Amino acid sequence: MANTTNLSRPAAVRQRAVTMKDVAEHAGVSRTAVSFVLNNRQDASISEDTRARIKAAVQALGYRPNAGARALASQRSDWYGIVTEIVTAPFAVDTIKGAQDQAWLDRRFLLIAPSDQADAVGPNKGMEDAAIEKLLEQRVEGLLYAATFHRGVHVPQSAHEVPTVLINCFDIDGKLPSIVPDEHGGGRVAIERLLKAGHQRIGVINLDPIIPASVGRLAGAREALAEAGLELDPELVVTGHATADGGYDAACQILDRYPEKDRPTALFCLNDRMAMGAYDAIKERGLRIPEDIAVIGFDNQELIAAYLRPKLTTVALPFQKMGALGVQTLAILTAGQSIVANQQLVDCPLLERSSV
Amino acid sequence: MANTTNLSRPAAVRQRAVTMKDVAEHAGVSRTAVSFVLNNRQDASISEDTRARIKAAVQALGYRPNAGARALASQRSDWYGIVTEIVTAPFAVDTIKGAQDQAWLDRRFLLIAPSDQADAVGPNKGMEDAAIEKLLEQRVEGLLYAATFHRGVHVPQSAHEVPTVLINCFDIDGKLPSIVPDEHGGGRVAIERLLKAGHQRIGVINLDPIIPASVGRLAGAREALAEAGLELDPELVVTGHATADGGYDAACQILDRYPEKDRPTALFCLNDRMAMGAYDAIKERGLRIPEDIAVIGFDNQELIAAYLRPKLTTVALPFQKMGALGVQTLAILTAGQSIVANQQLVDCPLLERSSV
C-alpha cells in the first residue's frame, strides 16, 4: 500500500550537511578513496599517508555518514523493526531493551513502532498495520513482533514480507518462528523453591485457566510436586481476577477455608499483582510473611516485587533475553540461514527475595 | 564523527522491491507521473483517467515507497529522534507514547534511542553520545531528550546540531528549550484536595530536599496551606529515602511521634513508592485509609497507585502530555519559527481514587 503524503511542506533552513565530496576535496582525493577508507575496504589499496589525510579531513569537517543514502546504495539498511504495545505494557520496555542492546552489539539499529494489539479488533485495528507499513517503508530487514502477555496472535499480512520473529506470543495462523517463556519450567522452579523451604501444603492463586501462562505454570507446578510424591489439592487452587483485588479475594478464600492446622503454609501466586493483594489478606489476618505463610509470585514486575514488604520472591519472565534472542534469530534469518527450532523456549529464572 | 562499519556482510537474497519505475511501466506512463500522483501534487496536471491507472498499478504491484530514497531526494526525513533511559524507567514509556502519538498525527516518525543517562559519568558515558550520533546519521530533523526524573542535565554537544527539546529536565549549560512538570502546581493541588476533605493537620513525607521535585511540590503545598490560613508544621515534614522502605520508616516516625489526638489526619507522600510504604505503616497500626488517615501520593506510578488497596489518590506527572508537547515544540522549531517560552510548564492533574 502506498501512502500519498504531501511532502511540499517548507523545509527548515539549515546549512547543508558535510558530504563525502566535501571530505574528498578537503583531503585532495577522489570521493571513492574516501568511501574506501570509511568502509575500511581491504581490497582497495590506499596508502597509509592518504588514509591519514582522509581521516583527518573527516574529523576536521565533522563528517557524518548519511544512513539513508548508504542504505540506498548498498541495498541493506542494517535496521530491524519492532512492533509492540508500548504504553499499556510495563514489560514492553524490557523486551525493547534486550533487543536494542543486542542490535547494538550487532551494529544494527532498531526502529520501534507502537501498536495497540489489544484493540486489534477495535478502532485501532488500522494502527498496527500502518505501523508495520511504516517500518517496511524504512526498508527494515526484519521484524520483531512482541506481545505483552503470552498468547496466540494473528500477525498482519504485511509482516510476512520480511523475516519476522514473534516474541512472547505465537502465530495462530501460520508458521512464523516464535520465542516464548518456558512457563512450565517456571512453574516447576517456583514449587521446587517452596518444597526446598519445607512447604508441603501449597495454595495456588490461579489465572484464567485457558491462557498459556496458567496452563504451563500449573503443569510445571504439578510435575514438581509429583516428583516429591505430592499432589496439588484441587481445593487449594483458586482462580482470581488478575489484579491485586483478585489476589486479595482469592487469598481470603484460601486462608479462611481451613482451621489453622490445615491452612497451606505457602501461596504460589501466578502473577505479582495478585501476590500484592495476597500480601494484604495475609497481613490483615495478623500472619507474617514468610514465617507463617510464604509467598511466591510470577512475572517479576519490578515496581511491585521489589517494593513490597517483605520483598517478593518471584519467577521472572525473561523479557530482555527474549528480546535479545529475537534479534539473534532475526540475524540468522536475514542472513538466509535457517534456524534450529520454530519455537524457542527461554528459561524463567527464580528471583530470590524475602517472601519465602 | 564518522563510523567505519564494514558493510561487506553478504546481503540476504530476496527479490527486488517494487519501485516507481515498475509502477510507471505497468501503468504505461513516466515515472514522474507516478511521483506526482503519489505525492498528490496540485501543480501538476494528470488526468483522472491516468491517475486511476497509476493507483491501480500501485495496488496491483504492491508498491511501497522507499522512505530512505524519498528522504534523500527531498532532503527531509520526517523523523524525529528521542533519547531516553528506556529500561530503568517506568515513566519513559509514557513520554515515548505521548511523543509517538503526536508524531503520528504530524505524519512523522519517531526514532527511539536508548541511553543510560544515569551513568552518564560512568562506563556508559559513550553510549548516549553514540546513540545521538546514530540518530543524526539517520538525519533526524530534531531531537527530544527526556529524563526520567525532573533534574538539570548536560546535553551532549552533538545534540546542538539540530533543534533539540528537553523533556522533564532542563539544560544546565545552555539555552535549550525545555518542558517540565509544574511541580509547584501539583503540590498545591494535592494539599487543596486534602483541605477540601477537611484535613488541617497534614504530614509530609519528603524527598531529597534539593531536587526540583521536592522544592516545587513543597512550595506549592505551603502556598495552598497559607491561603487557608495554615502553616506547614516543620515537625511534620520528614525526609525519607525514595523507596517503599523509606516511606515506611518516615510514616512510622510521624505516626509514632504523637498521641492520637495530635496525630496528623493526612499524609502527603511526595512519591507513590513512599506512599506504598506508608500504607504498610498505617495498616500495621490498625488504622484505616482513608477513614483514620488519608494518603495522597505523587507521580501516579500506575502499577502502584492503581493496585494499592485502597487505590491511591495521587497527583500525576504528565509524561504523555510532555511528550506530545515536545513534538509540537519541535515541529515549530524545525519549521524555523521561534517558540513562546524557553521553559514550558505542564499541569500535574489530581487523580482521584480512594485514599482520601
Place this chain on the structure above:
DNA sequence: ATCATCTAGTTGCGCGCGTTACTAGATGAT
C-alpha cells in the same frame, strides 16, 4: 493562418553513497 495559452504529461538532473571497472605510473623479471 498565426500566435498565445492550456492540458497532460515527459526528460533529465541531483540527492549521498557503494561499487565495478578502469588507468597511470612504479617495479621487477627476462
Place this chain on the structure above:
DNA sequence: ATCATCTAGTAACGCGCGCAACTAGATGAT
C-alpha cells in the same frame, strides 16, 4: 628494452526518488 605485475588510486554508474524545466498536441483568440 619489453612485457607483466603491482600500487595507488580515479571515473562513472546506479540505488529510488523529488522536482525544475521542457514539450507535443489541443484549444481558443485575433
